[in-house]
Amino acid sequence: MAMNKVLILYASTTGNTEMMADAMVSYLENRSDEVVSKSFEFDTIDVKELLEYDLVLIGTHSGDDGQIPFEAEHFYDELDDVNLTGRLMGVFGSGETFYDVFCESIELMGDRLEQLGVTLVPHRLKVELEPDKKDIERCEAFAEQALRMIIK
Ligand SMILES: Cc1cc2nc3c(=O)[nH]c(=O)nc-3n(C[C@H](O)[C@H](O)[C@H](O)COP(=O)(O)O)c2cc1C
Numbered sequence: 001m002a003m004n005k006v007l008i009l010y011a012s013t014t015g016n017t018e019m020m021a022d023a024m025v026s027y028l029e030n031r032s033d034e035v036v037s038k039s040f041e042f043d044t045i046d047v048k049e050l051l052e053y054d055l056v057l058i059g060t061h062s063g064d065d066g067q068i069p070f071e072a073e074h075f076y077d078e079l080d081d082v083n084l085t086g087r088l089m090g091v092f093g094s095g096e097t098f099y100d101v102f103c104e105s106i107e108l109m110g111d112r113l114e115q116l117g118v119t120l121v122p123h124r125l126k127v128e129l130e131p132d133k134k135d136i137e138r139c140e141a142f143a144e145q146a147l148r149m150i151i152k
Contacts, residue, residue, distance in 0.1 A: 010059035011069040016094035023139040066104020090121030
């Protein structure tokens with residue numbers, strides 16, 4: 001089977017979205033895919049890189065009013081610098097239902113990608129605070145669903 005190149009990008013302040021990203025990395029690595037994982041906070045991320053991968057999964061936490069996290073704002077703004085038509089991507093993250101707009105940043109990111117012609121994994125994966133065992137399984141299922149959408 002051909003190796004799929006997968007990029008996982010995440011923004012996480014207290015580690016919940018990062019735990020989701022890590023679960024997907026482990027799952028995909030076990031499937032012997034080539035997986036690169038980057039943090040919006042600590043790594044340099046150029047939107048052009050998105051074109052090098054068969055699948056890109058983007059995780060964001062939701063901060064004030066559910067906005068795009070500050071550290072991912074630049075990336076979000078620059079997305080229209082590249083042609084993303086037909087690229088396969090998925091969005092995920094952790095939020096808290098206590099807030100009026102649960103996981104709103106995931107919706108914002110997903111909507112923007114769709115407007116730019118991205119083929120989105122239909123399910124936008126949202127987890128309440130720290131992922132529990134069941135949520136980790138949902139992360140794995142999400143990664144599996146995304147993999148199956150790759151057309152070779
Ligand atoms: C100041 C503040 C504002 C928040 N606003 C929202 C919100 O609007 N919607 C939401 O779903 N979660 C909101 N949250 C909850 C976080 O998204 C939640 O704690 C999440 O698990 C953090 O993920 P992280 O550990 O990956 O940073 C907010 C948290 C803080 C501290």
